[in-house]
Amino acid sequence: MLALRKTSPEPGLDFAEVPEPIPQPGEVLVEVEAAGICGTDVHIADWTAGYASMTSAMPVTIGHEFAGRIVELGEDARGVAVGQRVTVRPSTVCGHCAACTAGDPDGCTHRRGIGIGRDGAFAALVRVPAANCVPVPDGMAAELAAMTEPLSVSMHAVDLAAVKPGQRVLVLGPGPIGLGIALFATAAGAEVVLAGVHDEARLTTARAVCDGTAIDLAGADLPNALAAAGQDKPFDAVIEAAGATAAIEGGLRQLRRGGTLVVAGIHARPAPIDLTQLVRMEQSIYGAYRAPVTDWSRVIAFMQRHQDRIQAMITHRLSLADAKEGFVLLRSRAASKVILRA
Template sequence: MLALRKTQPAPGLVLTDVPEPSPAPGEVLVAVEAAGICGTDVHIADWTAGYESMTAGMPVTIGHEFAGRIAALGEGALGVSVGQLVTVRPSTVCGRCAACTAGDPDACTGRRGIGIGRDGAFTRLVRVPALNCVAVPPSLDPELAAMTEPLSVSLHAVDLAQVRAGQRVLVLGPGPIGLGIAMFAAAAGAEVVLAGHGDTTRLAVARMLGPILALDLAGTDLPTTLAAHGQDEPFHAVIEAAGVTSAVQDGLLRLRKGGTFVVAGIHARPAPIDLTRLVRMEQTIHGAYRAPIADWSRVLAFMARHAETVRCMITHRLPLKDALAGIELSHKREAGKVILLP
């Protein structure tokens, strides 16, 4: 079967044929119906800093945002059935560390990521632990269900920022995670400003997701653009989803005293932070990376209520054979969410 793989610790991905897998005990085989291209997949393709741990698992099929129907059950696979539509939490836990044995899998220290440390979903069949499968409500189709994982990260970032109705929230970076953040913050009743640099397609998508002021900083800068739109007062919360060092520095300067700054972007190099100013302004910084398990059901419920709004995020649907073109669309920021249809 065709698969998109990372074969060596260097730039590039390879579309190649691989054998069909069989589920191990406690696992299931999922027939992938929709899989989303993530910023992580673009970083893996470019081989930017921070993904060196993948080397031990190569060659590995990438792709970790997906939904599909269970095609086969391994021995002892419980809580699922053949033919069931599921989405899959991509972080697999070890079951053996102190956190796992204490009943706290969110704190597992022996994780392996589907599509990073073990074969992922940019293919037709993928084996996953049954425990990682999350049932999809009947009202949702696979392409929306495939967006559960990135939207869980977006929701987690909004939760960490403690966004409430009436607050002003600045979101930096209109990629899929940033779009989801802006959508959830607007749904919470906040006044939301989303900024990007030349992201014409993504900013247009943002305007379809709610009452969001989407601003293009191309040819100018953040303070000038905010002032021109009457948004020069400091924000209650700033959420960075650009993965750009300057966005961290610029965003902190737009945060009010006592405000919360959330970093959801993945950065290739450290960002300098003025800690003296942070202390005197009594501000808080959070990192948002992996959402708690409980957030997945919240995201699925939100999508069931707002299915057509969420669907606006999907700008491209491609067959698996065109996966490299989808990676390039995402790399050039010419797409909202690209969905592959194996």
């Protein structure tokens, strides 16, 4: 079968014909119906800092946002059935380390990510642990179900910010994670401002998807752009999903005393932070990376209620054979979410 793979620790991805996988004990084989290209996949393709740990897994098929149908069960695969529609949490754990045996699988010291440390979903078939499968309602389109993973990160970021009705939330970065954050924060009753830089195509998508104000910072710094839009009051929460260090520094300046900054972007280099100001303003910083599996059913229920809005986030649909075109679209910020379909 055709697969898109990371074959060496340098920029680039390669197509290859690989054998169909065989599910191991406790695993299932999923026929991929839809898979999203994530910002992480672009970082892997470009080989930016922070992904050296996946070198030992190469060559490895990438892709970790996906949904499909179970077509085969491995020995002792429990709680699932052939023909069942699922999306898959991509964090796989060992089940034997101290964290796993203590009931903290997210602290697993041998955790491997599907599409990073083991073969992922940019192929026709992928083997995954049965325990990682999350049922998908029959009426939900596969491309929407494939959005569960990124939207789980968005929900987790809003949860960490403890967003409440009537609060003001500034979201920095109008990619899929940022769009999801804006959706969840709005649903929580907040007034949302979403900002990007030279990002008009994705901000156009944001205006179609989200309530609130969308601002392009091209040619203006953040304070002046916010003031011009009548949004110069301090924010209760700032949630960063841009992966740009300037967003951290600038976002903290827009935060009220006692406010919360949540960092959801992946950064290739450290960000400067004025710790004295942070202390005096009694502000908090959280990192949002991986939502607990219990959040996934909440995300799916949210998507069922807001299918039209989630659908509008998907701007491009391509075949697996054309996947590299999707990476070009994402690098140029011409696309919001690219879905690869069977």
